Amino acid sequence: MPLLSWFNRDADLTRAALAPYRLLEPVAKLSYGDEDSPNMLIEGDNLDALKALLPYYAGQVKCIFIDPPYNTQSAVSIHYEDNIEHSQWLSMMYPRLELLKELLDERGSIWITLDDNEAHYFKVIADEVFGRQNFMADITWHRKISPANDAKYFSNDNDHLLVYAKSKDKLTINRLARTEKNNAVFKNPDKDPRGAWNSVTLTGNKTKDERPNLYFMITGPQGQEVWPPDGLTWRASPETYAEMAKDKLIYWGKDGSSRSPRIKRFADEAKPVIPRSLWHYDDAGHTQEAMIESKTLFGPSSFFGTPKPERLIKRILDIATNPGDLVLDSFLGSGTTAAVAHKMGRRWIGVEMGDHARTHCQLRMTKVVEGEQGGISEAVEWKGGGGFRFYKLGVPVFDENGHIREGIRFEHLAAHVWFAETGTARSTRAAKKPFLGEHQGVGYYLLFNGILGDESKNGGNVLTRRVLRGLEPFDGPKVIYGESCDLPKERLEELQITFKQTPYDIKAR
Ligand SMILES: C[S@@+](CC[C@H](N)C(=O)[O-])C[C@H]1O[C@@H](n2cnc3c(N)ncnc32)[C@H](O)[C@@H]1O
Numbered sequence: 001m002p003l004l005s006w007f008n009r010d011a012d013l014t015r016a017a018l019a020p021y022r023l024l025e026p027v028a029k030l031s032y033g034d035e036d037s038p039n040m041l042i043e044g045d046n047l048d049a050l051k052a053l054l055p056y057y058a059g060q061v062k063c064i065f066i067d068p069p070y071n072t073q074s075a076v077s078i079h080y081e082d083n084i085e086h087s088q089w090l091s092m093m094y095p096r097l098e099l100l101k102e103l104l105d106e107r108g109s110i111w112i113t114l115d116d117n118e119a120h121y122f123k124v125i126a127d128e129v130f131g132r133q134n135f136m137a138d139i140t141w142h143r144k145i146s147p148a149n150d151a152k153y154f155s156n157d158n159d160h161l162l163v164y165a166k167s168k169d170k171l172t173i174n175r176l177a178r179t180e181k182n183n184a185v186f187k188n189p190d191k192d193p194r195g196a197w198n199s200v201t202l203t204g205n206k207t208k209d210e211r212p213n214l215y216f217m218i219t220g221p222q223g224q225e226v227w228p229p230d231g232l233t234w235r236a237s238p239e240t241y242a243e244m245a246k247d248k249l250i251y252w253g254k255d256g257s258s259r260s261p262r263i264k265r266f267a268d269e270a271k272p273v274i275p276r277s278l279w280h281y282d283d284a285g286h287t288q289e290a291m292i293e294s295k296t297l298f299g300p301s302s303f304f305g306t307p308k309p310e311r312l313i314k315r316i317l318d319i320a321t322n323p324g325d326l327v328l329d330s331f332l333g334s335g336t337t338a339a340v341a342h343k344m345g346r347r348w349i350g351v352e353m354g355d356h357a358r359t360h361c362q363l364r365m366t367k368v369v370e371g372e373q374g375g376i377s378e379a380v381e382w383k384g385g386g387g388f389r390f391y392k393l394g395v396p397v398f399d400e401n402g403h404i405r406e407g408i409r410f411e412h413l414a415a416h417v418w419f420a421e422t423g424t425a426r427s428t429r430a431a432k433k434p435f436l437g438e439h440q441g442v443g444y445y446l447l448f449n450g451i452l453g454d455e456s457k458n459g460g461n462v463l464t465r466r467v468l469r470g471l472e473p474f475d476g477p478k479v480i481y482g483e484s485c486d487l488p489k490e491r492l493e494e495l496q497i498t499f500k501q502t503p504y505d506i507k508a509r
Contacts, residue, residue, distance in 0.1 A: 001132065004124040007087040015095035019051045023394035023412060030362050033369040033387020038326075040349045041338065041365060043357035044393035046330035050099035052393065053349065055419035056428055061103045061349075062325035064110040065316055065337050067308055068093065072117050079304060079333075079356050089118060090125060096330065097129045103328060104166040109136065109173065109320050112162045113308065119160040126164055136163040136171070141279045141312065143287045161279070161316075173319050175272035179283065186267035189254065199251055199262035203228055204235040213237055218245075221256035235263070275319050285309030294334055296374050297364055304334035304360055310375030313340040321346055335361035339368045339375065343382040362390060404503045410449045413502070417446050417481050420506050435472040443474030447482035448502060463487060463499060481505065 006012075024042060042049045069082040071089040084092065100110060110130070114122055119138075127135060139161035147155035165171035186196035208215035214233030217225055218241060228234050236244060244250055244263060251262045290309035298304060313336055321327060323345040329337035332352035338361065341348035352361050364372075371377075371384025397416055399405055404413060410432050418426040422439040430436075436444040447467065450460045460467060463485040471480075477496040485492070485499040492499060500506075 001128070002124075003128055004090070004121060006090045008091050009094075012091045012094045015047070015091075016051070016098040019047050019095070019099075020396035021055070021398065021416060022048050022052045022396050023408070024049075024052050024391040025394035027390045027392055030358065030390035031388060032362075032366045032390075033385075035387065037387035037389060038347045039338070039342065039365075039386065039388035040391055041332075041335075041357065041361055041388050042349065042351045042391045042393075043353070044351065045353045046096055046351045047099070048393050049351040050096060050103065050330055054099065054102060054425075055415035056425050057326070057328075057349070058102050058419060058423060058425045059105055060326055060425050061328045062105050062108045062322075063317060063320035064100050064104060064108070064328045064330075065112075065313060066100070066110070066329060066331045067113045067306075067333060068331045070115050070117055072115065079360075080354050082306075086118075086121075090121060093122065094125055094129070097126060100328075100330065101129055101166065105326075106167050106170045107172040108166050109171060110164050110166075111316050111320065112164075113141070114160050114162065115156060116160075119162065123162060126162065130164040130166070134165045134168050136165055136168070137277050138162050139277050139279055141284055142281050143285075145281055145286050145288055173275075174322070176275055176315070176318060177272055178270055181282070182273055183267055183270070186270070190251070192248075192264070194266055194268075196267045197264045198267075199264050200235075202234050202236070202241075202250065202261045202263055204233045206233045207231055208233055216241075218261070220252045220258070220261065222252075224257065224259060226259050226261065229260075279312075279315070283311075284315050285311030290336075293336075293375050297367065297372070298334070298360060302359070304356065307334045308336050310336060310340050313337050314344065314376045314379070317341060317344055317346060332357070332361055335364040336375075338388075339364055339372075342368050342386060342388075343376055343380050348388075398503055398506075402503055404448075410446070413448050413506075414446050417502075417506055418444065421479065433472065435474065438474065438476075441476055443476060443478045445471060445478060445480040446502075447480065461502075463497075468495075 069080060069084070071084055071086070072082060104110060112122065112126070123138070141159045141161050142157055143159050144155070144157040147157065149155070185198045187198070188196045204214055206214060208228070208231050211233045214235070214237060215228055216234070216238050217227050219225055234241060249264045251264055252258045286309060289311070290307040291303065293310060294303040294307045317327060317340060324347065326347045326349070327337065327341040328349045330351040332338060332350035334356060335350060338348045338350040342365065350361060365388050369384060369387055371382065373382070376382070395405055397405060397408055397412060411430070414430070414436055415426040418424070418436050421444055424439065426436070434445045434447055436446055447461045447463060461483040463480055463482045465487065468487070477498070479498045479500060481500045481502050483502060
């Protein structure tokens with residue numbers, strides 16, 4: 001497969017793997033609402049933040065939306081850098097995409113907005129990371145209501161919205177609920193008491209030679225005898241046609257004299273619509289409304305310069321998620337994705353490295369929890385509720401020599417051991433006990449921090465006969481992590497135990 005090359009590419013391929021696993025430190029005074037809320041607002045560079053999330057959220061995120069800096073050199077932003085050199089921009093994106101992919105659920109999707117400046121280069125690196133076969137669409141979002149007449153050559157009226165599945169075969173997405181515009185095709189010229197309808201022709205697309213049973217004469221209300229046109233057939237067999245005629249589903253024109261009968265389809269029974277790859281601002285919002293939303297939220301002097309409209313994010317989440325699903329935005333900006341996800345009853349994680357994590361995202365989400373009424377609030381009948389926890393990045397879990405840092409708690413190390421062994425996430429609420437769980441027929445244990453209640457030095461961290469007796473039994477092969485092991489090799493083999501030493505055997509993934 002052809003690959004894109006840029007300055008420093010080789011180093012960028014290892015950047016995600018080399019990023020340290022940091023802890024996420026809760027900041028109580030910036031958290032708001034429900035204390036048990038799963039929603040996370042994280043302040044910090046997203047490379048570190050995404051890595052920190054892996055042991056807890058790998059494979060859990062149903063939808064990722066990102067709106068990274070477009071690298072346009074023209075975006076006027078006092079809040080973040082939007083003019084980094086082309087290679088540097090690719091260097092920034094590549095390792096982050098690798099981590100985002102690991103966080104995605106097998107059934108999930110990632111959506112990325114960009115403009116012409118980087119979209120096509122981005123497509124090539126995203127093909128490499130996600131697999132070309134998982135590319136779903138390059139949606140054109142018509143975001144400008146009026147042209148930029150002062151542009152030198154073209155008014156750039158659209159953004160690209162690229163969509164990738166984690167795994168196309170497993171992807172689950174929704175169709176869109178019908179809008180008034182969709183339903184405008186339904187009329188009621190014959191005042192049918194069953195409501196408005198539209199119609200499709202009764203003529204099918206097979207020839208009478210192919211489907212002779214669909215070729216037959218029917219009689220209209222005025223006694224007109226009608227055969228399918230041009231040697232074609234009807235869509236229905238005589239039996240099905242009789243049923244439809246009985247149910248008054250055949251339309252013969254205003255005065256019943258038509259020779260081209262049609263089948264009625266009622267608005268009430270119409271299916272949700274397939275998402276198209278062209279999104280008009282009437283349906284998906286526009287840049288101007290996003291600016292108004294931002295000014296209303298933050299005031300005329302400190303509004304955010306490049307927000308997305310809430311309606312755009314709602315449309316994405318309508319397609320890509322269901323209530324309760326987890327949504328992630330690692331370039332959170334002014335917090336639009338978090339606000340929309342919250343109002344739509346999705347769980348969310350947002351990452352922002354600028355000061356606006358506090359000045360804008362935190363403020364906005366506090367307002368949302370209180371029942372803020374801008375953006376999509378009316379459409380989703382948002383009344384307020386829920387909450388979020390604010391986090392900043394803490395120390396790395398392992399120091400530069402690979403030792404476990406002072407102060408690391410059992411549950412942190414447990415998440416890292418579990419993720420390193422299984423590649424899957426460990427719930428932040430998992431019980432604090434040495435038996436971490438079973439994965440593909442193997443039981444995993446961790447002896448750390450005197451978890452068995454022994455306060456002496458190294459107490460309970462060494463695998464001895466006594467410690468073994470205190471462990472929850474597991475019938476099958478076991479992997480036990482501890483500081484050292486006192487049991488002879490033969491006994492370990494007999495008990496199907498593979499002993500691994502902390503921290504050296506916790507292999508970073
Ligand atoms: C275009 S803005 C996103 C706007 C957002 N969609 C909204 O509606 O407000 C891009 C954001 O990404 C942030 N950003 C850029 N690089 C980042 C990084 N490495 N880690 C975290 N945030 C980053 C910038 O600070 C900026 O706020």
